[in-house]
Amino acid sequence: MTAHATSDDARRRPPGMTDVARLAGVSQKTVSRVVNNERYVSEALREKVLQAAAELGFRPNTAARALITGRFKRIGVVSLGSALYGPASMLVALERATRAAGLSFMVANTPEGQPEAIQDSIDWLLAQGVDGVILSEPIDEGQHLRPDPGVPIVSLGQAADLPAEQVALARGRTAASCREAVEHLLDLGHERVWHVAGPLDWWEARERLEGWAEAHRARGIEPPPHLEGDWTPSGGYTAGLALPPEATAVFCANDDTAIGLAGALHEAGRRVPEDVSLVGFDDIPAAAYLSPPLTTVQQDFEGDATHALDVLMRLLPGAAGPEPEAKAAAPRRRLVVRSSTAPPLSTATPLSQP
Amino acid sequence: MTAHATSDDARRRPPGMTDVARLAGVSQKTVSRVVNNERYVSEALREKVLQAAAELGFRPNTAARALITGRFKRIGVVSLGSALYGPASMLVALERATRAAGLSFMVANTPEGQPEAIQDSIDWLLAQGVDGVILSEPIDEGQHLRPDPGVPIVSLGQAADLPAEQVALARGRTAASCREAVEHLLDLGHERVWHVAGPLDWWEARERLEGWAEAHRARGIEPPPHLEGDWTPSGGYTAGLALPPEATAVFCANDDTAIGLAGALHEAGRRVPEDVSLVGFDDIPAAAYLSPPLTTVQQDFEGDATHALDVLMRLLPGAAGPEPEAKAAAPRRRLVVRSSTAPPLSTATPLSQP
DNA sequence: GTTACGCCTGACAACGTAGTCAGCATTGAT
């Protein structure tokens, strides 16, 4: 007959430590000790408490815990509201790393096309209560981030004008691997390599551009002017339309850009890789199955994510020692050579300067 | 002896309402009223309080608020740890909808390849403190979800054996739009359409399979046996190798699968769309730039996300009335016809049954 | 026999906020 106990049912309050304590015949404090795995609890009591907790379906109230400890055991991540493979993969990796560390995880997406809203996203996260913030895709648009004292921020890349005190840089090797990719093309015999960059207010885009330019300068070559894309196939397509006829090799800032560029080349009747060699970045799952399969650079999201989290956790109050080289396994990227790159045709037919 | 820290306290305790109240010369309760925009506060005091709050950099403590109200203003989303375009886009859309509703948002990724861990993810979210849960990519692997009384769960699709009381279904039109896609192929003159499905323990995969089969049955055609993929290009490639020679049209469960299949066809010397017409699902950004551009079905992540959130919020304690047809703008999907579909060659050369 | 010290347990006091209620001033109606 209590099936329709709506009035009493709504009043139901989830069980607390006090309820568990009453059922187990101990004090509320002892329940707290058991739940937190503290020492100095006899096995007998521990058993009783655990059983009572299970019986009531007890779950510790994180709000009360956070209230008294002052920490939330939660970090926030600022990302960009997009399903781009790179950012999305980084989020997945960050979530995994965070949860493995026993922390919880909260995302705030900066609206697309409004990179100046990064500070808004940070504020939102701070308002929600986080112990630290990770900037997943740093963009600087002349913005001045004003971090909160007490809440450290870690950026995957150099963002704006973050004061070094509370901000750590956590990313590496991007430029080096881009340089490797471009060198691959130069080694094949291409005189110069064109580049379709990402939006240059993104740190990642600048880093990739830098690696591309370095590869040229290291050989005393002046790199051609770069084209600017926007990470999307559409941007790559537009860049492809603007690609000079003499270009025989292109390094794209990411795979999607390469796909768009390939589409434009296809329409123009230029073949890949016979007429134009193409290298991407990211190694999206589809890269190996395109026609032709795309030579690209594999990312290391897991490595970057755990590294960033390590850096952040070291800044958190109650951080352990420096522990400098423990996580020496630095993030590694890898060039994956497929069929979209080949020597230029001009190598076979020597009509270099008519 | 305890440093009676009235002034030079180095303690980093963030300012609370009490501090703001002291500075503004009012009571803590009045600060509470101002912060929560309650009535019955004179404009003069409101002004003073706001100024004091800004001066101290006051931010309301969500833990204390959640402790006393019993609500977290936070929902949890269970997704799959993958950067697949579909799930990633849905997450972005859910985050946007959630934040627009003033709620905060927490993700728990179920480890790839362990769909039975959905309950673990739900438990994790409940332990973190959420008012409701959304299952973004429902999978049923013979699992029995045991929802928590008091925390409603909404699933984007029919998951396992969720009791209807606390579970709402929020998704629509998938099957219908698949049917439309297949009908497009049949209308072009293809006798039958093959299908590379997603993993059939995913609700979405079953729904798309169903739409494909329906399109056939509605015309009295027996659909050919389906092939099973795994959402990835790799799975599509494998399916492509197994595609019978007589197949002239294929509907893939998503665009990535179609890309892989196209790769296999290309290797086998079968042209798209001349020899085989191809339709995908999702309309990933790259779809329009493939060679040939892919005919596909555009999703409506925003619509699904807001709908799911609407359903969930109606289940939350203190929900408003039913408000049945207010959000009548049902999610809409759209077939985007590009160049990967064409009439079969056999239509031109009538040698249908030799 | 006493002391000292680990081990174990519980009473009590916070933490920062919102709910409740009492109280004061002002206004309008009787």
Next chain:
DNA sequence: ATCAATGCTGACTACGTTGTCAGGCGTAAC
């Protein structure tokens, strides 16, 4: 003039947990 209603404010308390401290019990050291 009195009473009621309304606008506004603050004192007090509860929320569920952890930190602090006091105390009891047993065992080993003096």
